[in-house]
């Protein structure tokens with residue numbers, strides 16, 4: 001005779017915050033009756049907040065069949081979600097050690113154990129288990145997704161590229177924009193070590209994979225500077241400004257450096273003038289190195305700059321204008337402006353001119369990898385609040 005004793009959607013969360021998982025226990029004749037009483041005892045331990053005794057009991061259960069294994073998996077997952085990773089690991093390791101486990105349940109247990117290790121921060125073990133799952137053609141999409149996350153955390157960009165390329169085949173989801181950023185990361189590393197040829201190869205790959213990648217364009221210019229090819233670098237930076245004007249602030253200092261190195265500051269003036277004419281003035285102003293303030297003053301009148309600031313209010317813009325002015329005046333006015341700058345200083349970091357298009361996270365510095373949602377290339381400069389100016 002067989003009848004089922006179901007613990008469906010146990011309201012344990014309401015009782016103690018313990019169980020939110022769906023647990024089913026099937027009771028057979030005599031052996032089943034023993035099994036059921038063991039489960040009930042285990043659940044009782046859980047309800048009485050004695051998780052170690054419950055884990056001990058579940059791990060020692062002799063019979064784990066296709067019915068009861070689901071309960072073990074649910075419990076393991078529950079422990080992990082509650083942050084009790086050691087207990088989750090114990091349950092899942094115990095399951096994997098059972099010789100009578102079906103292939104499906106063995107793979108599921110392996111996957112759960114990989115998640116346990118990920119939660120515990122034991123990334124090398126998590127990585128090897130996810131790789132094992134991929135090699136066994138099981139949980140491939142999820143495992144590759146986790147592997148990508150691990151490689152990003154470890155900044156192992158070559159492995160990240162490999163995993164992302166496999167993932168996009170399995171999941172049929174383009175990872176090209178992300179892979180282009182991995183190549184940019186490698187290019188930045190090469191540039192840091194002055195390996196310009198190596199950097200060039202990575203940049204070329206990044207641009208071939210995602211021609212719209214603005215980071216690749218900027219890196220290309222930086223790599224040209226590293227090789228002393230300032231004119232080529234200028235072309236790269238102007239391309240950034242023309243194709244992706246929102247990122248103009250990112251290239252202002254670099255462009256100024258190139259014009260300075262080639263003694264073409266008159267061209268830099270033309271560039272600055274165009275930026276103000278095109279509504280990019282305040283962006284440029286906030287990113288302009290101090291040594292170019294005189295170039296700016298030769299190009300744009302002070303009232304003009306103030307007018308642009310009024311249209312696009314910016315704390316940093318105001319601070320920059322004060323920084324310019326304080327150098328030009330003396331006496332009480334100088335002291336007053338210097339005092340105002342001191343007042344403004346702590347407020348500058350509260351201005352967050354960059355925000356993620358995916359999750360809305362705002363920061364004061366541009367990150368190519370959003371620190372919040374971990375998407376790549378979704379953070380964009382915020383052009384400032386456009387307000388209408390009364391006539």
Ligand SMILES: [Zn+2]
Nearest residue numbers: 356359370373
């Ligand atoms: Zn984000």
